[in-house]
Amino acid sequence: MTKYEQEIYRLINQSEDHMTADQIFSQLKVCYPSISLATVYNNLNKLCGAGAVRRISISGSPDRYDRAVRHDHIVCSRCGKLTDVRFENLTDSLKRQMGEDFLFYDLKVYSICPICRKSSDPQTSSGDVPA
DSSP states (O other), rough: HHHHHHHHHHHHHSSSSOHHHHHHHHHHHHHHHOOHHHHHHHHHHHHHTTTTTEOOOTTTTTEEEEEEOEEEEEEEEOOOOEEEEEEOHHHHHHHHHHSOOOOOOOOOEOOOHHHHHHHTOOOHHHHHHOO
16 A cells, blocks of 8 residues: 555544545645645545445535445435444345345435434524423
8 A cells, every 4th residue: 555545544444524535635735745636536546446445425415435344324314414323234135135146235324413403493493492
């Protein structure tokens, strides 16, 4: 791995967030002022291709990057927040239903996060305090 690949891999695996390429670029710029955004994208593509990190694509949002360990995501349909969750492993069930092996699955469950739910609650968003 190149130094950039190693650093990107480290950032993604140590982050609690699901960073975009721009966020990774901003963090790398601190230690590597001459790095370009194209270099970040090229290295992210190599890491994803090698299975070292996961690309998470959600319509209408920039791709985000995550650890390659098996887990699933809950996506807020309003704000786009991603939350890691570990649902029951569906590999065996999917293999039975498909009748063949597959590469991987990427489960995203769409919901409304507690913050968005609270902000749309008429009792709390009107300024009135519930009795």
